[in-house]
Amino acid sequence: RTLTTVFSGIQPTGSLHLGNYFGAVNLWKSLQNDPANHLIISVVDMHAITVPWKPEQLRQNIVQSFIELLACGIDPAKVVLFQQSSVPEHGKLQWIFSCLSSMARVDNLPQFKEKSAVQKEVSCGLFTYPVLQAADILLYKAHLVPVGEDQVQHLQLAQDIARIFNSKCGKLFPTPHRLHSDLPRLKSLRDPTKKMSKSDTDSRSLIQLTDSPGQIREKLKKSVTDFKSEITYDLAERPAIANLLMLYRAVLDVSLEKVLEETSKINKVELKARLAEAVIELLRPVHGKMKELRNDMGYLEQVMAQGTDRARTLASQTMDEVESLAGF
Template sequence: MALRSMRKARGCWSFIRALHEGPKTVPAPQVSEHTQLNWILTCMIKIPRLQHLHQWKVKTAQQKQEGTAGLLMYPVLQAADILLYKSTYVPVGEDQVQHMELVQDLARGFNKKYGEFFPVPTSILTPMKKVKSLRDPSAKMSKSDPNKMATISITDSPEEIVKKFRKAVTDFTSEVTYDPVGRPGVSNMLAIHAAVTGLTVEEVVRRSVGIDTAHYKLLVAEAVIEKLAPIKRELEKLKQNKDYLEKVLQAGSAKAKELAYPVCQEVKKLVGFL
């Protein structure tokens, strides 16, 4: 009896405190269906299948240690993100082709066991080329690269971008030529320059006649800075408008929840959770 009275009193004080503190920001709806479907799909896949994926091999080799379970299972979460909304077409880059094959295999495996439920999505290969690392032109540029000098971020300052391009790996030949096999570092500079200017690589090479590679790297840095400038301005503008960002987040989360919840519930019924 005394315990119940204490709980009531505690509840009254919590209510009074809430009134004095005023309204708080309404949290965005949490879309937990992604992790729920991820767990169900994880139970349907064999570990060797995931260890066969190219990115798992690359990441574990880069880390020079045993990979984590999260890294191993991440492609299954990607699959859940796609299948949860019953996507039929998914644009992917070359480095995600294997992951899309996994998504397709999981959809087929689920349908074979529980009936035709998920559409098997078709991958649409995007023409976007890989940007190579500034420190290792044999590898792609990656935000997870432990060497921060290898990657250009949208939020990098102009000074940081210039510094990274100054230290970018090229070679000891001063002429600017495109030869991805023989001169991967310089060729990477040309590919980046062409991408941010909209020019072809051949046109960039023609415009760079007579410029040595040291000076050319600075030209590429300037072109990247110019390309990123309006994006950075928009980011700063959005960061100053937190109310707007919260509204977008809440609206997006609510819409995702609306779409994801019935699909996840049906999956749980099919597998016997409900």
């Protein structure tokens, strides 16, 4: 029986938030338990430097990402969990892919315009990072990539690059397809038109795995809503309440109907309070695990070294094939 290779990346740009938890980590946990999957998760530190960064902060964030993923239940025995920059083949393949991608094609990707608009000085890396993403995915010959709506065009670029390489140099890469997750993106607690994101500079907009119970209560209490006090689910007209209900649904792991039933007789203030307690309960064991891991750096280093080893074995094999087909 052939395995399905699934590739996912997470940027070490700060502590994971509940959007990452429900949108990515939960999905990875269910994927890792199916022996038909070969799950590869990369802490993509090379992507984290496409915008200005502080070296010491980056170093801490990388370790923190491993701690959080392990604390959430990602099992390094079942998953190839590794630091991107520890596998030099990512950069090598990206270069070849850069030479196979037209400027116009990359220039048409929507994220660059959005992301560069908020930077004083825009790096070449920010422009070409979708090509690096294609290398991340294809280096492991991934069949499936769980991506949100905002990354669909980047996945299409990876598909195009795979096709271009295959026809120019020789058949090597399978077409990577999108793996849908049914959870809609969690939104910022300050502005429901934006997604909850680590790169949001307003820490009140997101709940992070490292937040204390006090911070969680405070952030939810202050989260923006609207002028109506009753609870209804209306994504278009009441996006902030809809977001809180989606979050509640995800935390309780029940259907939306069930949440609406539970909240039909309460007001917004009570919803926020109940939600806060549910999130605190959810994160209690994660906090315990994080503390344990922080006190066991030896284990952490061992996990990271093992991930590098496994990823490099896979990546160097693909890279040998690539170089030979490319004429090197």
